[in-house]
Amino acid sequence: MTVMDPRDVFHQEARELLDQLEEALLDLGNASDDRDLVDCAFRALHTIKGSGSMFGFDEVAGFVHEFETAFDRVRKGSVAISPPLVQVALAAKDHIARLIAEPGRHVADGEAILKNLRAIVSNDEGSDSGDTFPLAGGRVAAADPSPVQTPVQTWRVKFRLAENALVLGANPLLLLDELRELGPCEVRVKTDAVPPLESTDPEVCYLDWEVVVTTNRDRQAIDDVFIFIADGMELSIETVAADAADAADAPAADKAATAKVVEIDKPRDSAGAGAKGGTSVRVAAERLDELMDRVGELVIAQARLSQLAVASDDANLKSVAEEMERLASGLRDTTMGIRMVPIGSLFGRFRRLVHDLSRDLDKEVDFVTAGEETELDKTVIERLADPLVHLIRNSIDHGLEVPSRRIAAGKAARGQVRLSAVHTGSEVAISIVDDGAGLNADRIRAKAEEAGLIAPDAKVADHDLFQMVFHPGFSTAKEITALSGRGVGMDVVKRTIEGLRGRIDLGSRPGGGTTVTLRLPLTLAIIEGMLVRVGRGRYSIPLSAVEECVELPRDAEAANSGRNFLNIRGHLVPFLRLRELFKTRAAIEPHQKVVIVSAGESRVGLVVDQVIGNSQTVIKSLSKLHADVETFSGATILGDGTVALILDVAHLVNFGQEFENRLRDERIGRAA
Amino acid sequence: MNIGIQSNHADRAMTALTLRLQDEVFAIDAESVREILDVVPISDVPNAKAFVGGLINVRGRIVPLADLRLLFGMDRPPPDVNTRIVVIEVDLDGEPTIVAILADRVLDVTEIEAATIEEAPKIGMRWRPEYVRGIGKRGDEFIIIPNMGKIFTLEDG
Numbered sequence: 114m115t116v117m118d119p120r121d122v123f124h125q126e127a128r129e130l131l132d133q134l135e136e137a138l139l140d141l142g143n144a145s146d147d148r149d150l151v152d153c154a155f156r157a158l159h160t161i162k163g164s165g166s167m168f169g170f171d172e173v174a175g176f177v178h179e180f181e182t183a184f185d186r187v188r189k190g191s192v193a194i195s196p197p198l199v200q201v202a203l204a205a206k207d208h209i210a211r212l213i214a215e216p217g218r219h220v221a222d223g224e225a226i227l228k229n230l231r232a233i234v235s236n237d238e239g240s241d242s243g244d245t246f247p248l249a250g251g252r253v254a255a256a257d258p259s260p261v262q263t264p265v266q267t268w269r270v271k272f273r274l275a276e277n278a279l280v281l282g283a284n285p286l287l288l289l290d291e292l293r294e295l296g297p298c299e300v301r302v303k304t305d306a307v308p309p310l311e312s313t314d315p316e317v318c319y320l321d322w323e324v325v326v327t328t329n330r331d332r333q334a335i336d337d338v339f340i341f342i343a344d345g346m347e348l349s350i351e352t353v354a355a356d357a358a359d360a361a362d363a364p365a366a367d368k369a370a371t372a373k374v375v376e377i378d379k380p381r382d383s384a385g386a387g388a389k390g391g392t393s394v395r396v397a398a399e400r401l402d403e404l405m406d407r408v409g410e411l412v413i414a415q416a417r418l419s420q421l422a423v424a425s426d427d428a429n430l431k432s433v434a435e436e437m438e439r440l441a442s443g444l445r446d447t448t449m450g451i452r453m454v455p456i457g458s459l460f461g462r463f464r465r466l467v468h469d470l471s472r473d474l475d476k477e478v479d480f481v482t483a484g485e486e487t488e489l490d491k492t493v494i495e496r497l498a499d500p501l502v503h504l505i506r507n508s509i510d511h512g513l514e515v516p517s518r519r520i521a522a523g524k525a526a527r528g529q530v531r532l533s534a535v536h537t538g539s540e541v542a543i544s545i546v547d548d549g550a551g552l553n554a555d556r557i558r559a560k561a562e563e564a565g566l567i568a569p570d571a572k573v574a575d576h577d578l579f580q581m582v583f584h585p586g587f588s589t590a591k592e593i594t595a596l597s598g599r600g601v602g603m604d605v606v607k608r609t610i611e612g613l614r615g616r617i618d619l620g621s622r623p624g625g626g627t628t629v630t631l632r633l634p635l636t637l638a639i640i641e642g643m644l645v646r647v648g649r650g651r652y653s654i655p656l657s658a659v660e661e662c663v664e665l666p667r668d669a670e671a672a673n674s675g676r677n678f679l680n681i682r683g684h685l686v687p688f689l690r691l692r693e694l695f696k697t698r699a700a701i702e703p704h705q706k707v708v709i710v711s712a713g714e715s716r717v718g719l720v721v722d723q724v725i726g727n728s729q730t731v732i733k734s735l736s737k738l739h740a741d742v743e744t745f746s747g748a749t750i751l752g753d754g755t756v757a758l759i760l761d762v763a764h765l766v767n768f769g770q771e772f773e774n775r776l777r778d779e780r781i782g783r784a785a
Numbered sequence: 786m787n788i789g790i791q792s793n794h795a796d797r798a799m800t801a802l803t804l805r806l807q808d809e810v811f812a813i814d815a816e817s818v819r820e821i822l823d824v825v826p827i828s829d830v831p832n833a834k835a836f837v838g839g840l841i842n843v844r845g846r847i848v849p850l851a852d853l854r855l856l857f858g859m860d861r862p863p864p865d866v867n868t869r870i871v872v873i874e875v876d877l878d879g880e881p882t883i884v885a886i887l888a889d890r891v892l893d894v895t896e897i898e899a900a901t902i903e904e905a906p907k908i909g910m911r912w913r914p915e916y917v918r919g920i921g922k923r924g925d926e927f928i929i930i931p932n933m934g935k936i937f938t939l940e941d942g
Contacts, residue, residue, distance in 0.1 A: 695831035733847045738837045756828040756840040
């Protein structure tokens with residue numbers, strides 16, 4: 114596992130670079146004159162070309178080279194960015210992805226794309242350079258045409274390479290050569306940072322350079338020299354007033370005289386994934402999973418140690434156990450932190466989807482995202498991709514109306530789909546909100562009746578009615594999709610979300626749009642749990658669901674009273690006896706406790722025999738053989754090595770309801 | 786059912802772990818056996834199918850514990866000194882899954898000649914024929930070769 118196939122590395126890297134490219138292109142579609150974005154796209158292209166040819170993807174390298182050449186005009190600023198250009202660039206990006214995925218198959222398609230690109234690029238240039246065309250005149254000012262001729266100017270360029278630049282293959286000599294090509298240069302090197310010989314690391318670059326270059330090219334040309342090594346380097350470029358150029362011998366003194374265009378270039382591609390390059394390491398996902406498993410086992414072992422320490426009189430053991438507990442929980446938090454990924458990485462993928470859908474369906478869509486920085490366990494994020502694609506597609510395809518109808522309904526012609534994520538307690542809520550027509554409750558009702566899901570005259574709240582769309586097979590038929598406004602396979606979405614221990618809420622206002630909210634637990638791996646005992650069995654209740662614990666009043670202890678609710682500070686709280694639900698055979702114990710948990714909007718008490726205490730709960734999923742037992746979301750191993758089940762509060766409450774209904778029906782049946 | 790075994794292993798014997806459940810000897814393909822444990826604390830899973838009503842901790846892994854005696858209509862006396870837990874790997878819909886089964890007593894590892902394995906008779910058996918992959922013979926004794934994959938997938942549905 115430690116040896117990775119270099120081609121896999123390339124595949125992975127290429128995928129990230131292509132994402133980066135796509136994002137830059139889409140951004141360019143919105144803000145067409147952002148130079149940083151063009152550079153970002155260009156860097157991604159260049160890196161793909163380089164590593165492509167290194168790993169033998171010659172077709173890729175060849176195509177990208179051609180693409181780059183054509184795109185270069187854009188970078189030089191001689192061609193303005195237009196929607197058709199972005200379109201063809203996106204097509205090219207897709208083509209590159211295909212070339213990488215299936216080498217040797219799609220070569221022919223590439224020519225067409227390049228032809229399109231060249232046509233757009235040269236057309237544009239034609240109109241731009243033809244200053245005499247009165248129509249095109251406005252554009253010229255924005256994008257200064259071809260070989261940039263600026264007055265001769267002197268620049269002072271100070272740069273210091275990132276420490277690891279040499280390891281990564283940068284060659285400062287080549288940079289200096291490139292600067293020399295721009296015009297007459299004076300190069301100074303600063304050696305202040307060079308350590309004594311014995312502590313010199315030959316692979317670290319200790320030198321600073323200061324180059325005074327006089328050139329007729331503009332600043333962009335100087336920037337371009339450093340474009341591919343910008344990550345982590347320090348770069349400052351300032352103009353030197355013409356008369357001060359001679360005074361360059363005294364750098365400190367002439368500072369005041371120089372024009373103040375000082376700018377320290379931080380890692381410049383704030384938009385792209387490249388920004389991570391500075392101090393981050395690429396780690397295979399399986400290793401993280403493995404790390405998490407190990408930490409899980411450590412937490413379990415540590416719990417055993419703590420238990421031993423409590424039982425022992427040895428003060429040393431106790432102190433070691435405490436130390437271990439602190440370390441283990443720190444390690445656990447760090448490890449979980451590593452697995453947390455901002456959801457923005459996922460949101461980025463949908464921009465292309467929205468872009469393509471809005472073009473294919475002829476609907477104008479504003480795609481708004483919020484809360485990109487919200488972090489979620491990476492496994493959760495990966496598994497969310499498909500359901501979200503589905504929901505977004507639904508929103509645009511079936512939710513949003515065509516522009517003409519929107520205008521008729523008094524809405525703006527452009528529809529909006531808003532994707533947002535936010536932390537709420539121990540959950541993350543992800544909402545997809547559209548301002549379309551909303552769900553059609555009557556149609557759903559008709560369909561549900563037809564399918565025999567509800568009785569024709571049954572009174573069903575809208576909320577419950579909407580849940581019908583998650584019913585398997587409910588929406589499979591094409592015409593129903595169009596009618597009901599929700600697409601194929603919502604049951605799959607629901608299953609995936611429930612597989613992640615999450616929930617889906619669906620809300621809709623006729624004519625006002627639809628809101629789908631996914632609520633997901635923060636992590637799949639470790640939770641804080643409250644350990645309780647019912648009969649002989651021990652169970653962990655997620656602490657995030659627990660509100661309080663109270664003693665079961667004496668008068669409620671008798672099992673057969675007709676009502677099962679408590680008065681908690683004036684509020685009515687129903688309770689479920691877990692020993693009944695779990696069919697525990699052991700004798701009822703006195704002094705039972707009630708753990709009040711919140712299940713969705715309501716509060717429910719769970720009657721247990723004993724509250725043992727809080728514990729770190731490493732969640733292990735149950736095998737397929739227990740897939741039918743919905744009341745448990747998983748199991749965990751306790752300090753003494755035994756297994757405790759983790760309660761799934763929402764499902765448990767549902768189960769309890771059904772259980773009571775059954776019990777009541779039986780009772781009534783017997784009475785009748 | 787047993788055609789597969791015979792065609793696959795026609796030229797060689799089946800190496801099997803034999804174990805006793807009540808009065809019957811069962812043989813489990815030795816290759817699928819991961820380990821044999823003494824009885825460990827068993828946690829009940831309320832409302833699960835009785836056949837897989839328990840969970841055990843096998844060195845940090847939570848493993849469902851199945852009791853074949855239930856499927857084969859046998860008594861279920863409490864564990865004694867001879868009771869063992871056999872941890873095996875079963876293919877559930879193409880997914881290798883670790884499960885544990887209870888054994889009243891683990892006997893030995895033995896070779897069962899392929900030629901002696903016969904298809905389970907359709908009559909003369911109280912058990913569902915799908916559960917039995919074949920009946921082997923050792924001396925005068927019959928050995929039941931259960932079809933673990935079927936047992937767990939059928940009981941799953």
